[in-house]
Amino acid sequence: MSYVLQDGNDGTSKDIPVNVHIIAPSTLPEGYILEAEIGAPGSKKTISVEVPQGGVVEGQVFLIPLPDDFAVGEPRIQAPTGRWKDGTFDFCKAGACHPSLWCALCCTQVAMAQVLQRLRFNWLGNPAPEAATKHTFKVVLALIICYTVFTFALEMAEYTFNYDTVPVWIVATRFTGGMAFTIYSIYSLMKLRENVRAKYSIPTEHCGGVEDMCCSMWCSCCVVSQIARHTGEYETYKGSVCSETGMAAHTPSIV
Known part of the structure; x- marks a missing residue:
């Protein structure tokens, strides 16, 4: 179980458990008990979950604390709760x-894709059913490759014209594609950071309710590197550039 001790209002310490994202299988009333599977594919375990106050609608994502007796004694990546690791x-x-540092610096979106796959989020940085998260890394990598080819092709097209005779449609298409990819990169990283904070009960410290957006917009490589360190437990397990999760083979999964 991953915990960090914090002082309660009464001066005593209290434990902050890791939260788990649950996706409602159908519309359910509050207090309803359902069986949910959590964990990585191939090592899922079933737990009983009580629907929170107000009920849920089909497909809604809600958080529950990871049970104290979940997979006791089994290896699992440990991450602090209540604060960022660093x-x-x-x-x-x-x-x-x-590897996590240089991947974040040299290709931020690839590093983001690795963390998304590690946490089993979808390509937009959100928790999703297994079918939508199974190939997250491949989906994001495909987007990166397509954007790279798209940009290169338009650059080659520009070289066939003089600087002052480049058709407007080439300039407009390149600008639109660049903006779309930039917006996607910022949005997905913002949602990734937001969902990681929710999972580990990490409060915002600056910029009010727009901290995730500001950090993702102005220092994306630093944000990806920080999340990778927080969820990687690199003190125990090796990182890897050439893996879908950014971790070496046989590294335990994150619940």
Whole structure:
């Protein structure tokens, strides 16, 4: 179980459990008990979940604390709750040559795709059914490749014209494609950070309710690197550039 101790209002310490995203299979009233499977494919376990106050509608995502007796004794990546493991700019914390750092610096979207796959989120940074998260890394990688080819093709087309005779449609198409990819990158990283904070009960510290957006917009590589360190437990397990999760083979999964 992953915990970090924090002081309660009465001066005593209280435990903050890891939260688990549950997707409602149907519209259910509050208090209803349903059986939900959590965990990585191939190692899922069933737990009883009580529908929260107000009930849920089909497909709605809600959070529950991970039960104390869940998979006791089984290896699992541990991550702090209630706070970030380290700061946004502590990108060398895992080492100046760590794969997660250089992947985040050289190809931020690939590093983001690895973390999305690690957490079993979809390509938009949200929790989703297994069918929608099974190939998240491949989906994001395909988007990156398509955008790269798209941009390269338009650049080659521009070279066939003089600077002042480049058709407007080429300039407009390239600008539109660049904006679309930028918006996607910021949005998906913002949702990833938001959902990681919810999972580990990490409060915002700056910028009020737009902290996730501001961090994702102005320092995306730092944000990806921070989330990778928080969810990677690199002190125990090796990172890897050439894997869908950014972790070495046989690394335990995150619940």
